[in-house]
Amino acid sequence: MNKWVNKWIRVYLKCYINLILYHRNVYPEVSFDITTYQGFNLPQSIPINRHVGLQNYIEELIEDLLSKILKIYRFSICITSFEDNICVEKYVLDFGEFKHIENIGTLQESEVFDEFRSSLNSLISILEKMPPISDDTVTFEATINVIDMQLGENSQDISTITNEEQKLEYERDTNWTKSEEDDNNGIHLSKSDSLYLPKTKMTSIVGCDVGPLIIYAYCEQLLTADERVNKIYPTSDTPELISSI
Numbered sequence: 001m002n003k004w005v006n007k008w009i010r011v012y013l014k015c016y017i018n019l020i021l022y023h024r025n026v027y028p029e030v031s032f033d034i035t036t037y038q039g040f041n042l043p044q045s046i047p048i049n050r051h052v053g054l055q056n057y058i059e060e061l062i063e064d065l066l067s068k069i070l071k072i073y074r075f076s077i078c079i080t081s082f083e084d085n086i087c088v089e090k091y092v093l094d095f096g097e098f099k100h101i102e103n104i105g106t107l108q109e110s111e112v113f114d115e116f117r118s119s120l121n122s123l124i125s126i127l128e129k130m131p132p133i134s135d136d137t138v139t140f141e142a143t144i145n146v147i148d149m150q151l152g153e154n155s156q157d158i159s160t161i162t163n164e165e166q167k168l169e170y171e172r173d174t175n176w177t178k179s180e181e182d183d184n185n186g187i188h189l190s191k192s193d194s195l196y197l198p199k200t201k202m203t204s205i206v207g208c209d210v211g212p213l214i215i216y217a218y219c220e221q222l223l224t225a226d227e228r229v230n231k232i233y234p235t236s237d238t239p240e241l242i243s244s245i
Contacts, residue, residue, distance in 0.1 A: 001069070001100060004112040005213050012116040013062045015039040015046045016123065020077050020091050022047035023127035026140050027054075040117035042124070061142055070100055074145035079138050084228050088138070089130075090220045091123075091205075099212030107211040115208040119217060122206030126219060137232045199223040 001009075015037075022032050032047040039046035049055060065075060073096045079089040205217035222229060 001066075002107065002112075002212050004107060004109045006066075007109070008112050008116050009066070010062055011039060012120065013065070014048075014058060015120050016091075016093070017058050017061075017077060018046060018048050019120070019123055019127060020079075021049060021140060023124075023130065024079050024089065024138065024140075025133040025135065026079065026138055027051075028135070040113065040120055042117065042121060044124075046120075065144070068144070068146070068149065069095065069098070071146045071149035072144050073147060076143045076145075078141050078143055079133075080141060081228065081232060082137055082139055086222070086229060088222045088229055088232055092218050092220070093207075094216035094218075096216070097214040099214065101212050107213075111210045112213055115210050115213055119206050119208055119215070123217070126203055126205055130221075131233045131235060133232055134234050 018032075021027055022029070022034075027049055031051060032049050034047045035045050037046045037048045065072065073094065075093045075095065077091045078087045079091075080087050199222075200220045201223055203219050203221070205219060207217040208215040224230075
């Protein structure tokens with residue numbers, strides 16, 4: 001990976017995840033420090049959750065993602081309902097055209113910094129316009145779309161693990177499980193079946209596009225009149241919206 005991308009992508013992902021958790025009310029506002037973390041010199045500080053365990057999880061998640069980046073083409077933070085585990089929002093980073101090269105060529109650190117900065121600024125703008133979420137109604141999960149990657153099959157026997165490095169490698173290999181068929185598996189629904197698919201609203205977010213750093217970003221919001229979902233948004237106009245489609 002390009003050294004400037006490698007330097008700043010960790011900061012970018014930390015900001016990206018914490019911003020979503022804060023603005024989508026996954027954790028109470030009071031659990032975030034909103035005054036001290038200056039990510040990419042944006043006009044406002046980046047909210048960072050104070051819970052040490054959560055931050056350790058996020059940092060390990062980022063390292064795990066980067067260790068698999070050659071096989072990952074999409075990373076998502078899914079906002080799901082507590083009661084029914086319905087994914088109501090999804091924030092996606094698409095690495096499909098990300099170039100895994102080390103030669104920096106004429107790429108400057110400032111260019112990489114500015115791309116990440118613009119992307120986060122766009123994310124903040126989108127998040128601030130999203131409908132509010134009621135307290136204690138959602139959680140989150142991280143998902144990845146991968147190509148030619150099998151996890152758990154070749155793991156070391158846990159009884160033979162003797163050090164932290166081996167333990168970490170084992171956990172990174174076994175923590176992920178398949179949740180559903182991939183979007184790009186070649187399976188196509190019939191026209192009649194597709195009529196019953198949930199409708200979603202997709203919003204583009206500024207990504208990154210300079211040299212090898214190519215990341216597309218967007219969010220999806222579930223549109224439905226289902227009361228299980230609507231109670232998550234106390235002031236939502238979703239039922240009226242879906243009835244007019």
